[in-house]
Amino acid sequence: MYEQIAFYLFSVLTIGLFLVTVLTKNVLYSMTSLAAGMVLISGFFFMLGADFLGVVQLIVYVGAIMALYAFAMMFFDVTRDVKEKNTSGALVFLFGGLVALMLVIIFSAPLVGEKIQAVYPMIDGITNPQSVGMVLFTKYLIPFEVAAVMLLVAMIAGIILAGKKMDQSLTTDDDIKVIEDISQEDEK
């Protein structure tokens, strides 16, 4: 009973918030509703018994990724509405609706099959974070390490791309004035 109430409440709220994210013209509204929707999605994870995944969703998505977006938005004028020139909205909505229908069919098709076997079954009496740790550090150790290297590469790339004076090799000649302006401001 409570599960049903929570599921439908979270579903309606998440869908509404993500619709705001996708359809609004203001970047600030979009980012805020995306963060709120991600908090609600972690609620789904807690309902599904994936406690550790819910905590990771809260920390990484809502904490780190949204903070990164917020920092990046300091570069842009967020109070101004985004002007977009859409050529044919009706056509886009038609194709979007068709793809949505196709996705629902695809997602509901394999439910008929009953042959799926659990490879790493959950054991009773062990909490979710413990079992996640056991599977992650035995069966998925190499993907874990590769993900760590990938995050390191992404961090270095982010620093090099967004660093203020490190991007001189990335820019062309007509940007040199901008760089000079920035360095003059720094000297002041």
Place this chain on the structure above:
Amino acid sequence: MIELNDYLILSGLLFAIGLVGVLRRKNLLMLFFATEVMLNAANIAFAATSHYYNDLSGQMFAFFIIAVAASEVAVGLGLLIVLYKRYGTLDLDNLASMKG
């Protein structure tokens, strides 16, 4: 009782919302938001299958999706800032330099 079906339909709906966003938006930052919506929809589907089939593999895949999303955001926002410094806009129609 909430079945796996319900979660998968919810996930499909959220994925469709993200897809509409990717098709419709012209601003790069909004496109990033729409891809985040799609990744979250996939995560819900993985966690739901993991729960209803009593298997931990789905949660593992969800973790790796989160890691991929984090690195994508780091690199993507760096590129976004460089683009904004060079062109002063994030509109894809103005950024398109190859007229094809």
